[in-house]
Amino acid sequence: MRLSSGFIPTLKETPNEAQIASHRLMLRAGLVRQTSAGIYAWLPLGLRVLRNIENIVREEQNGAGAQEILMPTIQPAELWRESGRYEDYGKEMLRIADRHGRDMLYGPTNEEMVTDLFRQSVKSYKELPQILYHIQWKFRDEVRPRFGVMRGREFLMKDAYSFDLDQDAAVISYRKMMLAYMRTFQRMGLKAIPMEAGTGPIGGDLSHEFIILAPTGESQVYFDAAFEEIDYLGAGSFSHDKPEDLARFFTEMTTHYAATDEKHDIARWDRVENKREGRGIEVGHIFYFGTKYTKSMGATVAGPDGKPVHPEMGSYGIGVSRLVGAVIEASHDDNGIIWPDSIAPFKAAILNLKVGDATCDALCEQLYAALGDNALYDDRNDRAGAKFAEADLMGHPWQIVVGPRGAAAGKVELKRRATGERVELTPEEALSRIG
């Protein structure tokens, strides 16, 4: 993308509604604009990040054996009356009526709908297990939306639902999802820690929330440093397909101490050898809740003995749009965002410090042609300082600085946003480092 023609409206000053770093930076760098309280429009730069996160989530869900579907945002109230949650969910649920006066709602979550889909079509234990997920917009009419996309009313969530024949099988699904989550967050450059959690209105008795560490997080967290050592991605890590790996993984996740301040246990904490404390943001939550919905909604499959069985369910959420904010909270400095390579909107910015200078222009065009859609080319006729400042603000992992000084000698400067480190290289060397 050429910055001169892109729709990336940046702001020099902080809009007064933005109090926390990620919200400020998302507005300033032109990622989103608010359209009403807790509801945002995603602009090109923000949407690219959202899509990148979505894709990592999708790859890891698929890798764990989950299948992607897409359920609607608008649901009939009827399903929720069946489960009994139509009344229970309260004012957070946005209720609407269609032209015939039928009660509808904008889905805050999809247990009922997925259970309905399941019961219509799955008739035998032989078809189990199933894990279905979708990545879809949700609406929860929060009393007080805040923190930009971290706590919006409309938000993009990945929610997965598992169906198993019995509890042992359900536990395996639960562990698979937990592993997928740890891999997902690691791929985004985040340190995530699973913590035992209350189950809230969703119900059930096995539940973990995933907290990522960020200095400006909402809650204080305490955890064993052992979590920092675990690699979920490399060779010798865990496999979704081996029950013994899943068991070993689950043991790792649940034996080391980790708690938010609400559940903090001083006595247990005292026995932790390598203590770590910090602030955290919840970015995911998984639940096992057994037959809560399959019973209330009458979903059964024929078991091995031919008798009907209510499948055991779990649900697994990741706040996709929240992650955009959460990553920024975890990774920024005074100058702006510092994107992890895996989700950056562009791998690199090409800064042409002297537009109109034949050598600079030619060098930049050459780099831009090589990088294509991976690069944001700052071809505006603007001062160098403005370009540096905006590139830092937008947080591209790499900046290729092309100025008249180096260009004459066939050199460009490659800057790493995260470290500030710069080196002078030939364009070819710079391109190969960016990879």
Add this chain to the structure above:
RNA sequence: CGGGGCGUAGCUCAGCCUGGUAGAGCGCUGGUCUCGGAGUCCAGAGGUCGCAGGUUCGAAUCCUGUCGCCCCGACCA
């Protein structure tokens, strides 16, 4: 849902108390000298002061209502 605050130019804000012809900085447009960390100077465009009603000769300013947004607390991916 309780408590507090704010709506004036695209953004950040002043003016309001004490009513009298709408302001600044940034951004934007044209020009100028500049040209490696948000440059200089000159000229310019841009606002029915959130909306509605009231008081008044006269309302951004005072009064009433209403809508929107933000912050603190309780609740949440």
